[in-house]
Amino acid sequence: MPRGYEPEDFLTPRDASGEREPATEQSSRDQVARDKLPTTVPQWLHKTRIETQLLPLSPGRSMKYGVRNSETATILELGKFRAIAQEDLAEFAYGGDKGRIRPDIANLMRQGLVEMKSIPHEEMGSRKLLTLTKNGHRFLTETQSAGKGQVLYSGFTKPREANHDADLYLLYQKAAEKIEGQRGRNLRVVLDYEMKKRLYRDLAKLGPGRVSSEQKHLVAERHGLQVVRGKIPVPDIRIEYQARDGERARVDLELATSHYRGRSLAEKVRAGFSSTPTGRMLRSSGGCWISVN
DNA sequence: CGATGCTGACACCAGGTGTA
DNA sequence: TACACCTGGTGTCAGCATCG
Numbered sequence: 001m002p003r004g005y006e007p008e009d010f011l012t013p014r015d016a017s018g019e020r021e022p023a024t025e026q027s028s029r030d031q032v033a034r035d036k037l038p039t040t041v042p043q044w045l046h047k048t049r050i051e052t053q054l055l056p057l058s059p060g061r062s063m064k065y066g067v068r069n070s071e072t073a074t075i076l077e078l079g080k081f082r083a084i085a086q087e088d089l090a091e092f093a094y095g096g097d098k099g100r101i102r103p104d105i106a107n108l109m110r111q112g113l114v115e116m117k118s119i120p121h122e123e124m125g126s127r128k129l130l131t132l133t134k135n136g137h138r139f140l141t142e143t144q145s146a147g148k149g150q151v152l153y154s155g156f157t158k159p160r161e162a163n164h165d166a167d168l169y170l171l172y173q174k175a176a177e178k179i180e181g182q183r184g185r186n187l188r189v190v191l192d193y194e195m196k197k198r199l200y201r202d203l204a205k206l207g208p209g210r211v212s213s214e215q216k217h218l219v220a221e222r223h224g225l226q227v228v229r230g231k232i233p234v235p236d237i238r239i240e241y242q243a244r245d246g247e248r249a250r251v252d253l254e255l256a257t258s259h260y261r262g263r264s265l266a267e268k269v270r271a272g273f274s275s276t277p278t279g280r281m282l283r284s285s286g287g288c289w290i291s292v293n
Numbered sequence: 294c295g296a297t298g299c300t301g302a303c304a305c306c307a308g309g310t311g312t313a
Numbered sequence: 314t315a316c317a318c319c320t321g322g323t324g325t326c327a328g329c330a331t332c333g
Contacts, residue, residue, distance in 0.1 A: 196309070196320080234321070 065111055065139055070094075071104045072145055075113055078132045079140050079152035080189045081172070083165040086116070086128045092173050105130065113139055115155075119162050129166050131156050151194045165191075168237050171253055175239055179251065183244035190238040199223050199232060224250060 067075075077093055078084055090101045108114035113136035119129045132140070132154035140146055156162050168191070176187055199219065220232045235252035243249040 192321095193308085199309095199320085232320080 065113065067108070067111070067113070067139070068104065070100070071108055072143075074101075074104055075108060075132055075136050075140060076145055077169070078114060078130055079137060079146060079154065080150065080191075081165055081169045082153035082191070083119075083129045083131045083156060083162040084169045085166045086130055088166065088169055088173075089130065092169075108136070112136075117156055117162075119156075119166075127163075127166075129156070129162055131162075150188060151190070153191070153193070164236070168253075172237060172239065175251055175253055179239065179241055184241040184249065186242040188240040190240060192234050192236050195223065195225075195234050195238065199225070199234065224252075 074089065074093060077089065086101070086105070090096060090098050094101045094104075105114065105116070109116060112133055114130055115133050116128055116130050119127060132152070134154055137152055137154035140152055146152055172189060179187065220226055224238075225232050225234065237253050238250055239253070240248065240250045
């Protein structure tokens with residue numbers, strides 16, 4: 001089911017110049033693919049094939065890339081979440097069709113746009129995670145494939161963080177389903193990295209030394225956050241969207257992993273975040289609750 | 294009385310910003 | 314680029330309250 005962005009939100013000079021394929025030329029296979037594309041992918045991506053040439057990162061030959069619509073959608077998802085488990089991507093982005101995801105991933109890896117690693121996992125032993133490479137990041141940036149203001153990430157971090165990022169993708173899917181059930185649209189993903197970056201920048205602007213409680217409250221409020229016991233807890237992921245009535249709305253979500261201590265979780269709850277069980281529990285129980293701030 | 298859950302304190306780590 | 318300083322995250326231990 002396509003969800004989210006309006007095509008005009010993502011019009012690039014290429015789109016405006018009419019290079020987009022006419023809808024009438026869509027094959028039935030493309031129609032099937034459209035129905036299974038990731039939830040955060042703009043609809044026009046279902047119809048395009050991007051061929052672009054990127055300047056070399058270092059002196060040498062420039063690289064020319066040929067990427068199918070479904071592949072662009074896939075790297076866009078990877079850019080938004082930094083790391084996604086291959087099986088989760090197959091389930092949500094390809095409707096469980098592993099036969100379709102394999103050639104896409106192979107093509108992206110062959111072109112050096114995507115990287116795959118087997119990351120150790122506490123509960124699952126290990127799992128195959130995918131992430132964008134630097135070239136993949138440049139590809140999305142220069143083709144303007146992501147929406148306005150959508151921050152993209154590339155490269156693996158530490159194993160625990162990579163697993164955490166991958167779990168957030170599952171969490172997002174659950175929440176997005178609920179938001180769209182309430183007629184929310186134009187969903188945008190904000191990870192904690194981005195929120196912390198903005199938050200700390202504003203706190204740093206207040207100058208050296210101790211920040212007063214009042215100043216902290218003002219900064220937190222500006223970012224849609226709350227001060228809890230002198231701290232500003234940042235949610236793992238924020239989903240910004242357009243609510244049914246047209247108003248901008250957001251949902252802050254926290255992934256409650258097994259190592260979470262009572263106090264930490266209590267602070268998050270006080271700060272108004274929604275909580276959900278670990279990735280595996282998400283998969284088995286489907287449990288997730290959402291509160292709109 | 295023991296199990297359980299919550300909380301405080303502490304240490305260490307990672308990531309961000311500002312500055313020299 | 315290195316460093317200092319800030320933040321939150323994570324892990325451990327211990328004390329306290331509650332419950333069966």
